[in-house]
Amino acid sequence: MNEKKPEKPIQQQINIELGEKEAEGIYSNLAIISHSPAEFVIDFTRVLPGVPKAKVHARIVMTPQHAKLLLRALGDNIHKYEMQYGEIKLDANQNIFPGMPGAPTVN
Numbered sequence: 001m002n003e004k005k006p007e008k009p010i011q012q013q014i015n016i017e018l019g020e021k022e023a024e025g026i027y028s029n030l031a032i033i034s035h036s037p038a039e040f041v042i043d044f045t046r047v048l049p050g051v052p053k054a055k056v057h058a059r060i061v062m063t064p065q066h067a068k069l070l071l072r073a074l075g076d077n078i079h080k081y082e083m084q085y086g087e088i089k090l091d092a093n094q095n096i097f098p099g100m101p102g103a104p105t106v107n
Helices: 020-024 064-085
Strands: 030-035 040-045 056-062
Touching: 040 064, 056 064
Parallel strands: none
Antiparallel strands: 030 040, 040 056
């Protein structure tokens, strides 16, 4: 009997270029997420104490499938981080909009 061996998926290598400006990164302490049937939009901003206005520093638009893959990858990386450095603690009353009085809190 001639059994077929399961084929291994072909792994494609991708070269990713990181420009000098992008390598510096952008600090964000707030992400605003919205969606439509076709896409997810994530706006990255930073809110500073005593400053009532925040500017969007980066906007990422992706398909729902890529958003779910991002969620999976982020969860995997948080798990690995916590295994190495310990649990990331969240205060149940932590204000998700720091510096903005009356803003909603994490429940």
